[in-house]
Amino acid sequence: MMLMVSVQNYEEGLEAHKGGADIIDIKNLQEALVGSAHPWLAKELRAVIPPEKHVSITLGVVPNQEGTVAMAAYAAGRLNATSVKVGFLNTEYGAAVSTLRASKKALEGTQTKLIGSTFADSRLYKGLEADCMVELAKEGGCDGWLIDTLTKDGRNLFDFVPEERLHEMVFRGKELGMSTALSGHLKLSNLDELARINPDIVGVRGAVCSKGERAGTVSWEAVAELKRQIELRKSGEILVHGGNGNGHANGWVVIDGTSQNCAGIIAALTAQVEKDAKSLIEVIIPDALNIYDVILWSEKRGHRLLNQRKEGKSVRVLVQP
CATH class of the missing domain: 3.20.20.380 (Copper homeostasis (CutC) domain)
Structure with missing residues (x-):
């Protein structure tokens, strides 16, 4: 933002x-x-x-x-x-x-x-x-x-x-x-x-x-x-709403969104699922606010948000298509 x-x-x-x-x-x-x-x-x-x-x-x-x-x-x-x-x-x-x-x-x-x-x-x-x-x-x-x-x-x-x-x-x-x-x-x-x-x-x-x-x-x-x-x-120091999601799967793809805005991250997620709907996707998000749009993207398409963890200034979110 x-x-x-x-x-x-x-x-x-x-x-x-x-x-x-x-x-x-x-x-x-x-x-x-x-x-x-x-x-x-x-x-x-x-x-x-x-x-x-x-x-x-x-x-x-x-x-x-x-x-x-x-x-x-x-x-x-x-x-x-x-x-x-x-x-x-x-x-x-x-x-x-x-x-x-x-x-x-x-x-x-x-x-x-x-x-x-x-x-x-x-x-x-x-x-x-x-x-x-x-x-x-x-x-x-x-x-x-x-x-x-x-x-x-x-x-x-x-x-x-x-x-x-x-x-x-x-x-x-x-x-x-x-x-x-x-x-x-x-x-x-x-x-x-x-x-x-x-x-x-x-x-x-x-x-x-x-x-x-x-x-x-x-x-x-x-x-x-x-x-x-x-x-x-x-940064998430002031929280404006909560998270959700759990599950499990196998296969692994990492999307590094550190240099992308939210639209770019969502576009990359969409393209990855269209190409490979079986592998887990771990996306690195530099802006905590974008997490909630990834959650909404997952829910709208029937994907599962498995977990999220903070790593330095970024957050890693794991998605199961």
């Missing part, structure tokens, strides 16, 4: 970086509901943020102009953004799919990933339902997706979509090999819910601002504390 911090200027970008944010997300909160920052800000931050750290660009709520959006995505690719987020509100589903496909084509020849985005509170604006996000991202050829909120009345993501539904969507996204991200006025008090859902990315702004609200400025100390709290849950 990576921490993404939204920034509006150069100084905030440096604060987010200093605090240990995994992703520096550049956007413009003063432009309409949410818009895109000027390209020179992305260029300046990409020049000083180490290449191994993610710098993403948010296009915001995009207009119903496919070529305009594709051109903006093209610019994000040429700025070496890690990813570009394309958000839809008052857009028909078919038009959104077409716009995403055009944006994907615009990114050819770059390393920039395409992220589709919808809003959990879209009903307030008579917009495209967030519930379609996974299928929209799949049909649009996205590398991942984000669900956010737009309302500024104090409500957040969980006021519009329940934890159970968010978990279903995140898990489905992982099964499809997509990165999954949740945002929307999230606070430190939401971390246990988020950890149970276990998206690849958690996006915040107000939670790491000096005044505790998005109108303030990003503070590196607040970023560092939120990052620390996330790591406590990833």
Whole structure:
């Protein structure tokens, strides 16, 4: 579970970086509901943020102009953004799919990933339902997706979509090999819910601002504390739910997931079972939160989780197909 911090200027970008944010997300909160920052800000931050750290660009709520959006995505690719987020509100589903496909084509020849985005509170604006996000991202050829909120009345993501539904969507996204991200006025008090859902990315702004609200400025100390709290849950020092499973079998295959995200681990498990449904599979998981998605993957497919044990900073989980 990576921490993404939204920034509006150069100084905030440096604060987010200093605090240990995994992703520096550049956007413009003063432009309409949410818009895109000027390209020179992305260029300046990409020049000083180490290449191994993610710098993403948010296009915001995009207009119903496919070529305009594709051109903006093209610019994000040429700025070496890690990813570009394309958000839809008052857009028909078919038009959104077409716009995403055009944006994907615009990114050819770059390393920039395409992220589709919808809003959990879209009903307030008579917009495209967030519930379609996974299928929209799949049909649009996205590398991942984000669900956010737009309302500024104090409500957040969980006021519009329940934890159970968010978990279903995140898990489905992982099964499809997509990165999954949740945002929307999230606070430190939401971390246990988020950890149970276990998206690849958690996006915040107000939670790491000096005044505790998005109108303030990003503070590196607040970023560092939120990052620390996330790591406590990833390491299992703060438990957010329990484990299960037992059984026995013979034959043995090891999947080393230490350099993979949760989607990669699940994809490797699925491929291994399709190739060999008899051997035991031991998977090495570096992030304790991913254990629960492996458990769910096993249960959904009728596999048995035999045991799990901690080894250093990793956890080894044994699965019988």
